[in-house]
Amino acid sequence: MLKIIKCLTVLTVLGISGLALGLTIAYFSIMPNLPDVTELKRVDWQMPLTVYSSDGKFIAEFGENRRYPTRIEDIPAQTKNAVIAIEDAHFYKHIGLDWRGIARAVWLTATTRDERVPGGSTITQQVARNFFLSNEYSYFRKFKEMLLALKMERELSKDEILGLYLNKIFFGNRAYGIAAAADFYYGKKLEELSLAESATLAGIPKFPSSGNPLSNPERSMIRRNYILQRMAKEGFISEAEMRSAQAEPNTAKAHEQITELHAPYLAEMVRIEMVRRYGEKATDSGFKVTTTVSSKDQLAAQSAVRNGLMQYDRRHGWRGAEATIDVTGKSEAELLKALRQRPRIGGLPAALMLSVSGNSAKALLDDGRTLALGPSAADGTGKSLSGAVKAGDVVRLQELSNKTMRLAQIPRAQAALVSLDPEDGALRAVVGGFAYSASNFNRVTTAKRQPGSSFKPFVYTASFERGYSPSSIVLDAPVVFKDRKGNVWRPKNDRGGFMGPIRLREALVQSRNLVSVRLLDGIGMNYARDYITRFGFSKDSLPANLSMALGTASLTPMSVARGYTVFANGGYLVDPYFIRSITDTNGTVVAYTHPKRACALCPERLAGDVSKAVVVDGFDLSADGLGKNDTAQNTGMFDPAFVGPPVTALAPQTIDPRNAFLISDMMLDVVRRGTAVEAKVLNRPDIGGKTGSTNDHRDAWFSGFGGNLVTTVWVGRDDFKPLGYGEYGGRAALPIWIDFMRAALVGVPLKNMEPPAGIIKSANGDYFKEEQYDLEMMQVPSDESFQQQTEQAYDIF
Incomplete structure (x- = not known):
């Protein structure tokens, strides 16, 4: 027994010694390779990226860690x-x-x-x-x-x-x-x-x-x-x-940060831009981004798009259930789980018809409520309630101003709205579609669609550089073009018919296609394409044929809006931007956008010193350098310099201010008495713009200016199917534009459009470039004898 105890003692001592030796060896082999713990004195905590409106409203938060x-x-x-x-x-x-x-x-x-x-x-x-x-x-x-x-x-x-x-x-x-x-x-x-x-x-x-x-x-x-x-x-x-x-009860509950301004398309634009600038760390470095978008304008834009598309959809009738769910033998919990698979759209909840009998129905909403519906719920469908829905149908409900619910549906059409400050390109409002939860595709920055007749002002402006004026007369009559392969093209006016000899001002007001085609042919296709790049479009995006006169280029709404800012600000090319400032976790401003400004009356502008305005982040905006950055131009989004250049930096003058004035004045007439006359309801004489439609009504546009804004609205279907007969720009897009501008321009003073130096106003109110006045007076007949003197008309063919 004593031997056993001695053996155990020896084994224990050896074991402890061996363990001590092993730990000692491990200690001295591992210790030198351990991390430097002093790094913990300066930890970069993972914090979410937060996004705010220009007036401090919380928009969104990105990042896994709160x-x-x-x-x-x-x-x-x-x-x-x-x-x-x-x-x-x-x-x-x-x-x-x-x-x-x-x-x-x-x-x-x-x-x-x-x-x-x-x-x-x-x-x-x-x-x-x-x-x-x-x-x-x-x-x-x-x-x-x-x-x-x-x-x-x-x-x-x-x-x-x-x-x-x-x-x-x-x-x-x-x-x-x-x-x-x-x-x-x-x-x-x-x-x-x-x-x-x-x-x-x-x-x-x-x-x-x-x-x-x-x-x-x-x-x-x-x-x-x-x-x-x-x-x-x-x-x-x-x-x-x-x-x-x-003894205290459990009072815990979820307290998510309340979204004060719902602007998901803008939030995603910010996230993408921040990742581009700072890499993947952008969403966990605690950056706070303040955008240029005001909550007032953004809310107006979202309301206008929602209402315009709902009105469009009701014009084209009730399509029936969005989906169906078998309600037989299912518990309410099971039905609610199935219903919540549908996209959640604020103000347009999904509803499952639990039962339908005659003109009454019981519906389960995706928030768990049940509602009793009466016959008025089917108003606008053209059917009775039992004829419009049946048990198991999933539809949408829309709450009306009187707190009643009526049947609704997600519109088949989509829309995009973008509003810019023409002075410096600041984004004021952006809506990329009907509902981000249903589709996060941002049609403002990404959808390339044909602008139709809303592109005509760019062609007309190019003609002014070639000697035409608003009073020049071009023939509105049939014309046929044949290419080298023998293909024949017969352009037509949207609503048919011909007006014969017609002034360019009237041709734009009435949106005459044949005049635009003849005008483009007269000034030269290559010249026009080169000139139109001055509005920020890449040359590759402009078709090298006469169809360009009818707006067949593929352009984003953002790029079109940017082009229109040149008209509104007197001829200067500004760069759209939407980030005003970026601060870090300590509240220090690490980036601030100083945009290039039009500033027509700035001392540097008046003195002719625009050397500071030639280059923006390596993008040459001088007359010889336009069109070099095709990627940026195709998207219509540019990358303004951060933390500089100087606040007084000027945007480049890209077209003659007189050309900008002439075309803007013509677009005022489009509202006063042309295809956009409905906009007169705004009661603002500074409102101007141009409608646009494409073949088979696939795209509807309105781009225009007023007060301190340039706004573009596009309506169309993502699958490129027609919107339906009669859905021109003036019917589908213009009402959205009007609703937005009505709210956005509240309190904004009228913008008086003064003629720049070198513009002469004739006795009958027409405007001309100073050097063209005498020539135009010889060519243009008086109003009283216009019909009798058509033989003096200037026909380019």
Whole structure:
């Protein structure tokens, strides 16, 4: 027996010696290769990217982590103590390792079959693991964790370590760090938390997904009360405080940051641009982006697009159910789950018809409500309620001003609206489609469609550079073109008929296609394409044939709007931009957009010093350099310089200001008495623009200006199918434009369009370039004898 004891003693000593030797070797081999823990003194916390309107309304948040880093001295004692009591009661006493916890873990490992055992990890060890190590379970990883903890305790203070822990740990529901948890679960700042709330939060990190007070309130309450007991035992609180806190009910609920301005297309534009600038770190570096879009204009744009498309859809009749769901034998929970597979569209909830009988029906809405519908719900469908829907049909409901609901549907057509400040290109409003939840395709920046007759002002302006004027006469009559291959093209006017000799002003007002084709042929295709690039279009996007006169180029609404800013600002090419400023987590402005401005009356402009306005981020905007950046021009979006150039930098003059004035004056007449006469309802004499339609009514446009805005509206179908008979630009797009401008221009003074130097006004009110006046007076007959003197008409054929 004595021999056995001696052998066991020897074996134990050898084992302990061997273990000590092994640990020593491991220590000296691993320690030099451990990470530099002093890096933790300057942690770049992962924080979401947030987006705001120009007037400070919260729009969106991007990023996986919701985190609000907080200094340890700003975290209340009760919150720190709650965490310490449950995670590491001896935190302020140990050297990074809790030997009692380690001994307990070793004993449990030796006496149980569990692969993982509780205990042993201090707050310091958890910080080491969370920042430097993986969650792999191995003795080697555990040993490295312990060494790192010892190293951290030498390099960092206890408060620094605790601060790192409280800002790093996960609390479920995308909340990282104690401050984000307080905000999400209670909608409070840390100093506003009660003792019970602090204890509840302290208990979440152990089971962040399955044990938080929302996912499992019973489990959370049990853990909260245990933490309060631990706090009392450690002397952090009194017995009375413990009992009082334990008696409090669970008041946690989700507190998502409220979206103050719903602008998802704009938010996505910002996200894409930020990733382009800063890479993938853009969405987790805590950047705050302030855009140029005002909430007033954005709300007006969204309302105008929604109402315009709904009106269009009702004109084309009831199509029936969006989908069907078998309601037989299904519980309400099962039906609601199936219904919620449909896109959620604000103001247009999906509704499942549970039962339909005669002129009454019972409907289940996607928010869980049930409604009784009467015969008025079918108004506008042309059918009775039972003729329009049946049990199992999924439709949309629209709430009217009198609080009643009527049947509705997601429009087949889509629309895009973009509004720019012509002075500097600032984006004021953008709507990329009917509903982002149904389609996130941004038609403003990405959809390339034919602008139809809304492109004609660019052709007309090119003709003014070649000697034409608004009073020049061109023949509106049939014409046939034949190419070298023998193909014949016979262009037609939209509404047929011919007007014979007609002034260019009247031709634009009445949108006569044949005049535009003859005019383009007269000034030369190559010349016109080169000239029209001055409006920011790439030459490749402009067709090299006479159909260009009818707007067959493929252009985005953004690029068209940009082109129209040249008319509105007197001939200067500005760059659209939508980010006003970017600030970092400390509130420091790291980027600010100083856009190139038209500023026709700036001293530098008047003095002829525009040298600063020639280059924008390497894009040559001089007369010889136009068209070099085809990628940027095709999208219509440019990249203005950030943090400079100087605030007074000027946009390049791209066309003669006199040409800009002449075409703008003609577009005022389009509203006064032409294809856009409905816009007179705005009662603003500074409103002008041009309608546009394409073959078979596939696209409807209106682009125009007024006050301090240039706005383009496009309506069409994503599948390029026709909108339907009669859906011209003046019917489908113009009402949206009018609704938007009516709201956006409230309080905006009228813009007086003064003729620039070199423009002469004749006795009958026509405008001419000074050098063309005498020639035009010889060619143009008086109004009284116009019909009798058509033999004097200037026919380009």
